[in-house]
Amino acid sequence: xxxxxxxRISLCLPVSVGQRAALSADVSAKGxxxxxxxxxxxxxxxTGYVLFGDKELQWQGRVQWVRPGNPMxxxxxxxxxxxxxxSPGLRALLSIKLKK
Numbered sequence: 001x002x003x004x005x006x007x008r009i010s011l012c013l014p015v016s017v018g019q020r021a022a023l024s025a026d027v028s029a030k031g032x033x034x035x036x037x038x039x040x041x042x043x044x045x046x047t048g049y050v051l052f053g054d055k056e057l058q059w060q061g062r063v064q065w066v067r068p069g070n071p072m073x074x075x076x077x078x079x080x081x082x083x084x085x086x087s088p089g090l091r092a093l094l095s096i097k098l099k100k
Contacts, residue, residue: 057090
């Protein structure tokens with residue numbers, strides 16, 4: 001089993017990667033696991049936002065790993081994103097959620 005550097009919590013939030021919709025599966029202070037219909041490549045630089053209420057909380061990151069979904073089972077792709085920049089609003093949301 002792989003060792004994780006940071007504590008993660010399950011948290012499903014609507015996310016945008018570029019102009020494409022996705023959902024968060026779990027998050028940490030350093031990154032997020034996304035489920036998305038569009039697969040990116042490991043190493044891609046990506047930008048997006050987390051939609052929380054009526055707020056768009058911006059982030060930037062790098063795709064660290066990808067796991068293709070299975071269209072026969074309607075499974076979305078999974079991607080691990082390491083944050084390179086997080087807006088203050090998203091940093092505050094993650095801090096609150098990770099303390100619970």
